[in-house]
Amino acid sequence: MVSNGQVNSVKLEGFMPEVVSSISRFVPVCGHLGLLPQTADCFGVRGNNLKDIERMKEEALRLQDAGCSFLVLEKVCVETAKYLSNILEIPTIGIGSGPFCDGQVLVWHDLLGLGLDAQPYKFVKQYDKLSTNVIASIENYVSDVKTKAFPTKDHSYFLSEKTRNQFQQLKGTNTQLGDFDLSTDFGPVPTPSSSSPNKPLLNKQAQTKVVASAKELRQYRSELEKNTKDAVVVFIPFLGGLHDGHLALVKHAKNVYPNAKIWTSLFLNPTQFNNVKDLETYPMNMQDDIRMLTDIGVDVIFTPSAQEMYPLAKELFRPFVDFYTLGEKVDEAKQRPGHFQGVGSVVTKLFAWVRPHKAIFGQKDFIQCILVTRLAQEFFPDLEIVVHPTVREPSGLAMSSRNNKLTPQEKQRAPLIYQILSVMATKIYLNSTSSDLSSHVHLTVKELRKIGAEFARNNNVELEYIAFHDPDTGFQLDDNLAIDGKNQCVTISIAGSVGKSTRLIDNIKVGKGVWDQFKLMKMY
16 A cells, blocks of 8 residues: 555554565655654653664664664664664664754754744754744754754763763773763764765665676776775675575674675685585575675675685696695694685785785684684784674574585584584583682693593584693694683684584684673583
8 A cells, every 4th residue: 555655655653564565565664763742741852872772773774674764763862863773774864863863854844843842852953933934944944954064962862971971881982972072062063974965765785796707897896996095894605505694704894894894705725625525515606696795785795716725726836725734633634634724825816916904704613714824924914804793594503604504404413513612612611610619620631632532522522622722822732731711711612513514613702701602501
């Protein structure tokens, strides 16, 4: 009915993601958070404490994911509205929410003085009482919005000093609140870049550029540096076969670095596969991956061929990057000869061509994260490597493209890999935190490994290895080292299989300061 009525958009007030999802298939939906007409009994400012900020963030992101094309924020603290505007990909429209939303709106009867109230709401600037030209009043309003003469601090609401300090500590410098001193310097400011009147209504991201040529990629990077000197490039390389775990890295980049350019690559690197069958059966669809990255709004997708990446593949003296003694010291490298040499070589090329300021990798590939960090320290000292926590299924299974190769029966059993890690972590935890000092018997690496192996054997999991590492260096710890979880932190890694179809790897960091990253197992 709405679609047949040929309306341009429908506004749905409140948190109704299911309704938004249904209606947005037929007509663009405008969401509305903050003060709602349905809450006329409570005219307080919204987003004025940490709990409310977090709630509004979750609701805004859910509404965006459900299909909202833009979002109205009404009577929301300036800091909160600006934070939400930065993390969302869709435009925000403010009413009583400060000048940093992507657009502004006022109700007609407020703007023109049609109400019976002698004094309008604080966030209203009354342009007329219909005693002068109505059109002139509207034109004045439009002009004030464009020049940032409205809204000012007189029309806005702020967090208390205590809450604002808590908010900044919680979110760090990434809240992007530094364009003005909120309570003392709220004059007209330059229009935020995200509020350009020429940007598309339904998407704040520039059109994604897909590049297959290394030469074109380098040229495009040089042009970006020339035309946008302060541009920050965040790079996220992918093999392909994208899933929610991969997209979490992109969302993290967009949330933490809202003004950065997000560059990605899709390259099924043959040199990091020591098993030809594994390469040939890797679950990847290039067009699906490009669509997913385009939909989420990355700026660049680099999609080279093997020939483009390795033009000297058949030549003598072909250069590569290797990691000294790795194959002798680390179990994962022993199991996959040549794998990390392939990783190091391709990542070095990508870093050299993209020249990113930051690169994001997933914690699931623990040794890869360690080696890429070492590589950056050695050859790209200005590059920051960001490690994102492993994204898991509700069962605890680490998300992986290779999970698609599991049979239905194997998929049910696959969480056992994570449970093996949790059994050992639980033992460390209980031995380190018991109030009974006599029970503080710190087990050695060898003893803990035996506990994990026994659990695996009892559940028919075929193990390749269980290893304990220094979480910062990746070095494997000596079998006789006692693990004191109260005063030290370790990473436990594992590789194994629950059937014949595919090999699974995982790891968790346990010990001092990170006990919340695993589920305590009930058997201890």
